[in-house]
Ligand SMILES: [Zn+2]
């Protein structure tokens with residue numbers, strides 16, 4: 403997955419070679435090889451997936467449970483775990499949410 407700092411562009415992905423198992427969180431030394439597949443896949447340890455603010459590439463970010471990736475904390479409301487964009491999208495379309 404990529405950490406996009408743009409406005410939803412998802413064209414470029416220059417990081418493809420993530421062979422090593424490790425968190426992308428700055429200063430995190432968790433060994434993800436022992437983590438759950440979910441956390442391994444998203445390169446975040448359980449602890450940081452729940453942290454309200456972690457430092458990645460020098461930026462404060464939070465793990466979004468809806469997108470399963472990190473966003474800047476400014477994209478979240480207060481202590482929400484889902485980004486504002488995602489929540490807004492949910493409100494707009496009040497249809498059945500496909501299980502995913
Ligand atoms: Zn961590």
Ligand SMILES: [Zn+2]
Pocket residue numbers: 466467468469470473484485488
């Ligand atoms: Zn999100």
